[in-house]
Amino acid sequence: MKPNVVSADALFEEFRGLLKWQWVAGLGASERRFDEEAVRSARSGSDLVGHLNYIHPYRVQIIGEREVAYLTNATREDCKRRVARIVTLEPPVLVLADGQTAPEELLQMCERAQIPMFATHESSAFVIDVLRAYLSKHFADRTTMHGVFMDILGLGVLITGESGLGKSELGLELISRGNGLVADDAVDLYRINQNTIEGKCPELLQNLLEVRGIGLLDIRAIFGETAVRRKMRLKLIVHLVRKETLERDFERLPYEPLTQDVLGVPVLKVIIQVVAGRNIAVLVEAAVRNTILQLRGIDTYQEFVERHRRAMERGGSA
Numbered sequence: 107m108k109p110n111v112v113s114a115d116a117l118f119e120e121f122r123g124l125l126k127w128q129w130v131a132g133l134g135a136s137e138r139r140f141d142e143e144a145v146r147s148a149r150s151g152s153d154l155v156g157h158l159n160y161i162h163p164y165r166v167q168i169i170g171e172r173e174v175a176y177l178t179n180a181t182r183e184d185c186k187r188r189v190a191r192i193v194t195l196e197p198p199v200l201v202l203a204d205g206q207t208a209p210e211e212l213l214q215m216c217e218r219a220q221i222p223m224f225a226t227h228e229s230s231a232f233v234i235d236v237l238r239a240y241l242s243k244h245f246a247d248r249t250t251m252h253g254v255f256m257d258i259l260g261l262g263v264l265i266t267g268e269s270g271l272g273k274s275e276l277g278l279e280l281i282s283r284g285n286g287l288v289a290d291d292a293v294d295l296y297r298i299n300q301n302t303i304e305g306k307c308p309e310l311l312q313n314l315l316e317v318r319g320i321g322l323l324d325i326r327a328i329f330g331e332t333a334v335r336r337k338m339r340l341k342l343i344v345h346l347v348r349k350e351t352l353e354r355d356f357e358r359l360p361y362e363p364l365t366q367d368v369l370g371v372p373v374l375k376v377i378i379q380v381v382a383g384r385n386i387a388v389l390v391e392a393a394v395r396n397t398i399l400q401l402r403g404i405d406t407y408q409e410f411v412e413r414h415r416r417a418m419e420r421g422g423s424a
Contacts, residue, residue: 114136118222127228129224130223130225131222166199166200166237176188201225202224246297247296250293253273253293254274256281256285258390264305264343266343266344274291275318280387288335291316294308295340302339343368344376344378344390345377348380349379374400376393
């Protein structure tokens, strides 16, 4: 689900320091919000913020030097008509950028229509970049999954599995081998664009790893700054199973790479059987290295199938 609430007041306070903007009109509309239908149909933050555009209503409208020129360089009647058309777009907020002075007609229109307008000396391009990134995160599809999320050899890996298989202990061993912890137990996942899932740790659990028999470990305090990560993009799911589960539910050599749907995005997945004596950390790192090859277009299984086919052809022609 996408959250459907972000008020003008919240947006103003979020970037008061970074954008150094002032609230110059529409002060009585601090609770004005994004249109819910527009949020649901938006594919990314770029659909929610931009320059004056009569094709995409309901977005934060950025008014820079060119836009001010467009609104003022015409006959008085044309200028009034151009300003009035902004109301039909129903913007949640107007942002006057590039250090421009707001046309008096625009100020009056914002007061009449109760549309908040902020003014900043920052460039319109910078304002758009900042607001797009914020709105993409704020309105992203999100979910929470159970597991240990790690940076393993530079790849975002979520370790999941049946209860009691030692996911946290595995995470601790991987950390001791130089990898990084993002989150233990609960992982917040966000679809930040059409093909990308980003994961981070809930604030309450940051830097913590729970190991049975020991309790909570502060990984940052024990291993240092380099042992933790603030966020990672999810590229691989490693699912731990018992022997009977593997034999019952999964093929030994799947013909196609396994994937798992996360917020509508297929994520590569590998299954690792947990039995006494196996070095699971080494197997996970090997799976990560193999996934990196797959992401580069190198498929070891398909190469083996092709090698087998050639061998059979040579044998048949002998």
